Every structure is written in structure tokens, then in C-alpha cells.
Amino acid sequence: EHVPGTGGIPFAIEKNGIKRWYDPGSNNGMSLYENGMVKALYKGFYWPRWSMDGKRVIAVTGKNNEKEITLIALDNQSINKIKMKNYVSAISWFPDGERLAFIGHDEKGMDYKTPQNVFLYDLKTGEETQLTFFENVKEMMHGVDVSPDGEKIVFDQGRGIGQEGDWGLYLLDVETKEMTQLVKYGRTPKWSPDGKKIVYKGNYVDPKTQEKRSDLLIYDFEVKQAIPLTREDTMKSHPCWSPDGKQILFVLWEGESKSLQVINVDGTNQRTVVPAQKYPGNDISSPDWAA
Numbered sequence: 001e002h003v004p005g006t007g008g009i010p011f012a013i014e015k016n017g018i019k020r021w022y023d024p025g026s027n028n029g030m031s032l033y034e035n036g037m038v039k040a041l042y043k044g045f046y047w048p049r050w051s052m053d054g055k056r057v058i059a060v061t062g063k064n065n066e067k068e069i070t071l072i073a074l075d076n077q078s079i080n081k082i083k084m085k086n087y088v089s090a091i092s093w094f095p096d097g098e099r100l101a102f103i104g105h106d107e108k109g110m111d112y113k114t115p116q117n118v119f120l121y122d123l124k125t126g127e128e129t130q131l132t133f134f135e136n137v138k139e140m141m142h143g144v145d146v147s148p149d150g151e152k153i154v155f156d157q158g159r160g161i162g163q164e165g166d167w168g169l170y171l172l173d174v175e176t177k178e179m180t181q182l183v184k185y186g187r188t189p190k191w192s193p194d195g196k197k198i199v200y201k202g203n204y205v206d207p208k209t210q211e212k213r214s215d216l217l218i219y220d221f222e223v224k225q226a227i228p229l230t231r232e233d234t235m236k237s238h239p240c241w242s243p244d245g246k247q248i249l250f251v252l253w254e255g256e257s258k259s260l261q262v263i264n265v266d267g268t269n270q271r272t273v274v275p276a277q278k279y280p281g282n283d284i285s286s287p288d289w290a291a
Helices: none
Strands: 009-014 028-034 037-043 046-050 056-061 068-073 078-083 087-093 099-105 117-122 128-130 144-146 152-159 168-173 179-183 186-191 197-205 212-220 225-228 236-241 247-254 257-264 271-274 283-285
Touching: 046 087, 056 087, 068 087, 087 144, 099 144, 144 186, 152 186, 168 186, 168 197, 179 197, 197 225, 197 236, 212 236, 212 247, 257 283
Parallel strands: 186 236
Antiparallel strands: 009 028, 009 283, 028 037, 046 056, 056 068, 068 078, 087 099, 099 117, 117 128, 144 152, 152 168, 168 179, 186 197, 197 212, 212 225, 236 247, 247 257, 257 271
């Protein structure tokens, strides 16, 4: 299926699953979905993010877990590898196209020995600025996203796999560094194009059954409430918005494989973009929708 007006959707494909996300032997690759076709672009790229003008892609890279990100200019296919002071595990553009927000840490691998924090990277000066100062190594981060006006950053933080405690969503004011909790449980948040909502993977209580469920939700800043987007007993992750704010792209876990799905923001018309069976033995993760 062709997704109208996408300009392409980059997403990482991992042959060895998420547990090998940072391993030196992992065979990650970035692919492009466009006009109903999937094209493999680069190996060793993950967490790809489109710039807001749709002309560049930034991705986390690095052989043997080096501290590196790569900037790809799509108009002339130029590739610029950038050495970082910290290991990068998630990344997001500022609307000015000159700065990046990222989750950084000193130690490579999933078993972090140093705490993760949110940083700002200036593409012109190469300067890295630490924005948060967490000290607990058990409080892990997984997603970060800059608001469309560039004034706030939303990120998740919580206990690692097998640890007690929920993942929460937090808002960080870029100028004042003031931080507030948005929701008690949430992961991999993404701002809507108009900056009025955030889609994320989270928990909610079903009003009919009073049971706690895990699904995709949309937090609306005008009503200060999170509304479930999907209500199915299936595992979903890494949601992101279409450029017009009318659809949500996300990863659907189907047994040992994953597919790429699209759904309207009112929860209707869910359909498959990239079927799971096209990639036997692979995982689809970290999708992003081009402007």
C-alpha cells in the first residue's frame, strides 16, 4: 500500500532482534518505504529521523559501538559521520535544522553502568550540552522528541527490563531546564505536527472492565487528558505522526516478527503498510514519517 504524501518512511530492520540493539555483531539496516516498495539503504544505521524539511536524515551509527551519528543529505546523497562525546541511543531534530536532542550515556551496551541523560548537539559548532542530570543508572531512557516550536523536549524514563517501576513521560523546557512529569506511564513519545498532542505507548484503565491495558495513547494538551488510540490486546510500539497530523504510523508485534501499520487519529481504518512476512527473521523498528 502506498501512503500518500509520505515522501518515504525510514525504519531500522534488525536481524537479531532488539536484544542485539547495541551489540557489535548486530546487522542493523535502514530501509526506505516509498510508493509501495521497500528499499534497503544502509547497514549499521538505526533510530533514523527525518529533518523537518524532508531533505536530510540523521541516524545513530558506529562500528563496534563508537560514539557516532551520521547525517545523510538526500538531495546529493552526501554522508557526514559525526563523532560524539557520548554514546547515543535516541535522537531528534530541532525545527531550525541546526540542533539535535539526544539521549546520551558514557557506557556502551544495554547494561548501562553510567546514567542516561538528555543532551543538545549543535551541528554548526559540534558542542554537546547536557540538559538533564540524572544519577540513577537503573533509570533508563528509550525515546526523545523535540516540540515543533523547539521550546520543549519530551522523553521517557523508567526502570529497565526486569526492574520494578513504570516508565513515565517528562517535559523539559529547553531554556529554563525545568522538568515536569506528563504521564505516569509512557514510552517512545512523539509530538504532533501542531504541537498540541503527543502519541506514545502507555497504560490506561479500561472504563468498562476496570482492567489495566497497554496500548497506544494520544495526550491532548487542551483537555489535559490521554485518550486511547487503539484498544486491542496486541503489542505495539514506536508510534509517529503523518506530516498532516491525521494518521499514526506504528510497529505491530506479530509473534516473533513485526509489521508496519497506519491508523487514523480517531482510531479508525488501521491497515498494514509493510507486512511482517516480507522480513522473515527480521524486526522492524524506529519508523519515522518524512515531511
